[in-house]
Amino acid sequence: MELNRCAKCSEEFVFKRAVCPKCGSQEFTKALVTGAVALDSVHLIATPEPFPDDYSVVLFEAQGGARGFCRTTFEVKRGDRLKIKDDENGPVCEPE
Ligand SMILES: [Zn+2]
Structure with missing residues (x-):
């Protein structure tokens, strides 16, 4: 899975933005997700x-x-x- 990274201040975010919320830059690069940790989860049955x-x-x-x-x-x-990767329907993860 790739994140959007500000080319100026390195702030990272999932969804592409027009302007960096931290420094106002409009230049971005892509970066692979690293060191992801689960904060919460919801089990779905429907x-x-x-x-x-x-x-x-x-x-x-x-x-x-x-x-x-x-x-x-x-x-x-x-x-x-x-460990997070993408499939055709979005990000998929599993414990490392
Ligand atoms: Zn920035």
């Missing part, structure tokens, strides 16, 4: 297509402070370190 019938949505925080969501079919607890 899910929309095309997702599995039973999975969890995990709120994570990357090493640089950016927060986002990934989904997983593994058991993830608060504080678990995560």
